[in-house]
Amino acid sequence: MKMLASLALGVSLIASAAVAQTAAPRADQTEFRALYKELVETNTTLSAGSCTLAAERMAARLKAAGVPDSQLTLFAVPEFPKEGGLVVVYPGTSKSLKPMLLLAHLDVVEAKRSDWVRDPFTLIEEDGYLYARGTVDDKAQAAIYTDTLIRFAKAGYKPKRTIKLALTCGEETSGAFNGAEWLAKNKRELIDAEFALNEGGGGRSDGKGNLLVQSIQVGEKAYQDFTLTATNPGGHSSQPVRENAIYAMADAVAKIRDYEFPLEFNDTTKAFFAKAGAMRKDETGKAMAALSANPADGAAEAVVNKDKMLHSMLRTTCVATLIDGGHALNALPQNVTANINCRMFPGRTAEETRAALAKAIGNPGVKIEERVKDKPIAKAPPLDPKIVGPMEKLAAKHFPGIPVIPSMSTGATDAVYLGATGIPTYGVPGPWTDPDGNGTHGLNERIEIRSLYAGRDYLYDLVKVLSSK
Incomplete structure (x- = not known):
């Protein structure tokens, strides 16, 4: 489970920028929308769905775009036939650069039709939003990554660095079969990479069309x-x-x-408290900055602890x-x-x-x-400028004037399994959510269409830049 852009900065506390108004969709956006719709409308709940079917459908789209069977690995285990996944290996030209890995999970949290205003497994557009279970968590990212490789294949793009994509199941249910864990333990060579891009980052808006901040998740807690x-x-x-x-x-x-x-700090949380604290002009902002400078400042800690998210980050x-x-x-x-x-x-x-x-x-x-034994220890990846730098530079291009802040999630994702095998994993900027979290894990999950398309454009460029160096 992720906490997308887990930043409680407050709407009035940092500069905001209006997101460009929605224009008529481009042809490539229309094609992406069809892929996204198919993935979202494929039920992948643990109780009644099938990640295996979702993976097969994404593999079919990649194959239709020209990705050969030799680069597609569908996997499942006999005990859990509906909890399978897909690994794609899109080869690079360099023999010295290690691959990069794109990770996204296909499974979604349970959703009862009787609880929802709309059918949770039918993609419905209303007032500039798309509603359905998984529209945010995590099928937006899974669809964007799949679509990125489809676009690369159609264009004949040859990256220097091999790009791998792992679409897995089991992230939303502790103790269930977890595809990322299984790959890390049984098919390490298939997903071996210098670094991985994952969920957990992203943007936060004021819910009124203004994007306030983008975050890069650099570390998370262990569940x-x-x-x-x-x-x-x-x-x-x-x-x-x-x-x-x-x-x-x-x-x-x-x-x-x-x-x-x-109280504890690491490099990520120290940077977060210093940078985010300096942006805020209230008592909490001053306390955040003071605490990052002196973790023994009990008065500053008392102020910060009033915010449940900040308290948990510490x-x-x-x-x-x-x-x-x-x-x-x-x-x-x-x-x-x-x-x-x-x-x-x-x-x-x-x-x-x-x-x-x-x-x-x-x-x-x-x-x-x-309850579940032998789970790996959470390892925070380094604030590597070779990875973080391009994220920040591209964010300035795609989201001008919007601050980009490294953050540590108080939640947990499948990054813990990659980190345990030595693959540093980062939650990327991109699509944004409103202050209420857009119903993620709750009722009537939704994503703003502008957020989906803008995030798609950003992540396409990010994958291209990171695979070209």
């Missing part, structure tokens, strides 16, 4: 769920005792609520999300469980996070276990 378990022999509810599994769990969850992981966070317990209305509980969802700061391990939770709870009777 981990912990299961807390409290047990008790139980008994008849007419004779209650103090040792109660529900009370033990309630105490444990309350202590986690009150526990604050220590530390590991853990929160109770589910609780279950008891077996009868008239019996003392024998077993109570709770799920604690943690987002671990880059470099932090599940074991040290588990140990911190155990210390905060202070009750060895409450068992703590990782």
Whole structure:
């Protein structure tokens, strides 16, 4: 799951620029719209959809554009036949340059028709927006990357650097089959690259046609769920005792609520707080700048912590999300469980996070276990000027006057699996969302048509520039 342009800068706090008004679509945009529509309308939910079908449809379009079968690898495993994906290898002319990798996921979050105003799996245009599940997360990027290689093939473009594209499944569901993880573990040579471009960056508008900021995601937290378990022999509810599994769990969850992981900075978050803080003219902006200069400034931290996004960027966070317990209305509980969802700061391990939770709870009777074991540690990639520089330069061309800020996502993407194999992965600028997040992961997901087309043009140029050097 991504947090597209996770920047809470505030509409009035930075200079904005009006995005060019929508003109009649170009011929290439019309062709792209058909590809995008086909991908969006292919249901890829875990419950009822098929990423395998979506991958096959994208492969068919690439083949029709002239990409040979030898450059297309459709993959799936027998246990999960509908959760397959596609890897494309578009060869470069250089024998010394390592490839670049484009990564996007095909799967989407569940969407019930009864909850939505419109059919979530029919692309519907209204008031300058396109509505459907996956219009943003992450089929916009998957479609743009696929379309980019189609355009390259039709034009006969020969990059210096080989371009690889991996369209995978499983990003939206922790514990499900994950295509990026499977490729990293089983087909490392197929996706081997010097660096990768992924989701997680992007723009933020004021919701009124003004683009405020573009971000480059340089690092993210690692996702981990912990299961807390409290047990008790139980008994008849007419004779209650103090040792109660529900009370033990309630105490444990309350202590986690009150526990604050220590503040941390890395190169990305330090740059973000300094640059974004300097743009803001309010108390929070001053505190951000002060904290980046002196992480021990407790007064500045207290101000920054009032903003939930900024607070989360500074530390590991853990929160109770589910609780279950008891077996009868008239019996003392024998077993109570709770799920604690943690987002671990880059470099932090599940074991040290588990140990911190155990210390905060202070009750060895409450068992703590990782829900999914052996997940990789999040590794923040470097602020490499060879990659970040072209992103910023092209953003100045495509989005003049708009600041570009490196950021660390408080969410998580499949970048964690690539980082674990030594492939630094960056979330790119491009399409933007409104302040409400455009319904991503929620109801009535949508993308502004101007955002989709402008982001497509930017990413096409970015891939061309990065593959030509």
